Amino acid sequence: xSDQHAQKQxxxxxxxxxxxxxxxxxxxxxSTVNCLIELLPQVKLAGxxxxxxxxxxxxxxxxxxxxxxxxxGQLDVYIDGADEVNAQLQLIKGGGGxxxxxxxVAAASKTFVCMVDASKSVETLGRAFPVPIxxxxxxxxxxxxxxxxxxxxxxxxxxxxxxxxxVILDTYDLDVTNPIxxxxxxxxxxxxxxxxxxxxxxxxxxxxxxxxGVETLTR
Ligand code: 5RP
Numbered sequence: 001x002s003d004q005h006a007q008k009q010x011x012x013x014x015x016x017x018x019x020x021x022x023x024x025x026x027x028x029x030x031s032t033v034n035c036l037i038e039l040l041p042q043v044k045l046a047g048x049x050x051x052x053x054x055x056x057x058x059x060x061x062x063x064x065x066x067x068x069x070x071x072x073g074q075l076d077v078y079i080d081g082a083d084e085v086n087a088q089l090q091l092i093k094g095g096g097g098x099x100x101x102x103x104x105v106a107a108a109s110k111t112f113v114c115m116v117d118a119s120k121s122v123e124t125l126g127r128a129f130p131v132p133i134x135x136x137x138x139x140x141x142x143x144x145x146x147x148x149x150x151x152x153x154x155x156x157x158x159x160x161x162x163x164x165x166x167v168i169l170d171t172y173d174l175d176v177t178n179p180i181x182x183x184x185x186x187x188x189x190x191x192x193x194x195x196x197x198x199x200x201x202x203x204x205x206x207x208x209x210x211x212x213g214v215e216t217l218t219r
Pocket of ligand 1: 028029031032033080081082083092093094095097098099102
């Protein structure tokens with residue numbers, strides 16, 4: 001499977017085995033998740049907690065009941081994609097701008113199953129893909145200056161507003177060699193709502209699709 005879309009479809013198909021009858025499933029956001037959503041009519045869900053409005057709309061269109069996370073309790077499984085993943089199953093997420101809701105649903109789930117195609121696997125996070133950082137609109141310039149002091153190069157995602165009404169700073173050149181420390185440091189900047197480093201809430205299972213099939217890695 002050299003084709004990236006075929007790899008996303010293969011990873012999504014492999015993710016089906018983590019879904020049990022009558023469960024409330026946490027569902028992520030993005031093109032890989034869209035491949036999973038296409039397969040969901042094959043399973044019998046009690047409902048789903050969606051990580052974005054876009055995903056919520058797609059699930060509703062299939063007749064899947066949307067459950068408010070506040071009434072769902074701890075979820076057994078959350079399935080999502082990622083923009084980058086390292087060997088420790090730590091991630092960069094937020095390319096689609098849904099990072100905050102994604103991190104909340106991941107944190108509220110027992111098992112985070114992450115599906116990626118081969119292009120997402122990296123040795124060190126953040127070298128190629130910027131870290132998306134969700135920021136309160138009023139704090140945008142202040143947070144950008146703080147990020148620049150850390151050596152980052154923040155780029156305002158023009159014309160994009162998150163589901164929570166905030167903005168995104170896609171930040172290049174941050175040192176992500178210690179993802180756990182960086183995630184905390186970014187969270188400590190006043191005005192930051194959430195950042196796209198998923199180290200405290202890393203994946204538990206990685207389904208990595210490549211030219212010779214889907215590899216399953218666990219932590
Ligand atoms: C959205 C995300 C996505 O999981 C990430 O961008 C990967 O997307 P895709 O499956 O389209 O490659 O974090 O906020």
